[in-house]
Amino acid sequence: MGPRVQETHMPVTIRLARAGDIPSLEVLIPHSARSLQAGYYSPEQIEGAIGTVFGVDSQLIADGTYFVAERDGRIVGCGGWSKRQALYGGNRDRAGADPLLNPACEPARIRAFFIHPDFARLGIGRQLMTSSETAALQAGFNSIEIVATLAGEPLYASFGYVVIERFPIVLANGSSMPVVRMAKAYEEPRSKAEG
Numbered sequence: 657m658g659p660r661v662q663e664t665h666m667p668v669t670i671r672l673a674r675a676g677d678i679p680s681l682e683v684l685i686p687h688s689a690r691s692l693q694a695g696y697y698s699p700e701q702i703e704g705a706i707g708t709v710f711g712v713d714s715q716l717i718a719d720g721t722y723f724v725a726e727r728d729g730r731i732v733g734c735g736g737w738s739k740r741q742a743l744y745g746g747n748r749d750r751a752g753a754d755p756l757l758n759p760a761c762e763p764a765r766i767r768a769f770f771i772h773p774d775f776a777r778l779g780i781g782r783q784l785m786t787s788s789e790t791a792a793l794q795a796g797f798n799s800i801e802i803v804a805t806l807a808g809e810p811l812y813a814s815f816g817y818v819v820i821e822r823f824p825i826v827l828a829n830g831s832s833m834p835v836v837r838m839a840k841a842y843e844e845p846r847s848k849a850e851g
């Protein structure tokens with residue numbers, strides 16, 4: 657079967673990201689952040705986060721847990737989940753491996769959602785979230801955590817994630833960025849969900 661086309665506001669094709677997508681993602685992510693986070697963070701905060709907090713985590717692509725949304729063959733959004741410990745950030749400056757989580761007792765992560773500004777608020781983030789949550793549950797997790805930007809918080813709140821704590825991330829340029837840790841637990845015990 658080919659990639660799914662999900663009909664909502666904006667029909668896009670959601671497919672797993674490939675290593676060959678990385679150059680496009682390295683353009684999309686800063687463009688999305690500079691535009692869609694402008695109402696939430698200062699230019700200094702956004703520039704301080706680009707490349708480190710906002711960057712490609714190629715481990716997610718290698719794991720097959722990162723998705724892209726395509727429209728007419730062009731990547732217009734990305735986002736995914738993780739079965740590993742890191743809560744946020746690209747892997748450019750990561751020292752060593754990112755250890756695997758235990759699905760029986762640890763929450764999966766939602767990671768790195770970025771939509772092209774021309775395609776914002778058209779339901780693409782929602783489609784990527786649905787794909788990510790479904791895949792994380794299929795992998796055996798029954799809770800999910802996110803360290804979200806303030807720009808991302810309304811999307812995740814609309815999926816039922818609740819705020820656990822707010823804290824600042826110290827950035828490479830010395831500024832800091834307030835973020836929010838959010839979580840969601842599923843009611844179905846894993847044994848039931850597995851049938």
Ligand SMILES: CC(C)(COP(=O)(O)OP(=O)(O)OC[C@H]1O[C@@H](n2cnc3c(N)ncnc32)[C@H](O)[C@@H]1OP(=O)(O)O)[C@@H](O)C(=O)NCCC(=O)NCCS
Pocket residue numbers: 688689692693768769770771772775776777778779780781782783803804805806807808809810811812814
């Ligand atoms: C956050 C982001 C991924 C949302 O993607 P999106 O495709 O625009 O979101 P959707 O259109 O799927 O929105 C789904 C729901 O989320 C909520 N939502 C999304 N963006 C919102 C906003 N700017 N203000 C208020 N609610 C918002 C709404 O409930 C929306 O449903 P509605 O449009 O029917 O009201 C996008 O704004 C983005 O890329 N931001 C910059 C990067 C970033 O900060 N990413 C989050 C990293 S944790």
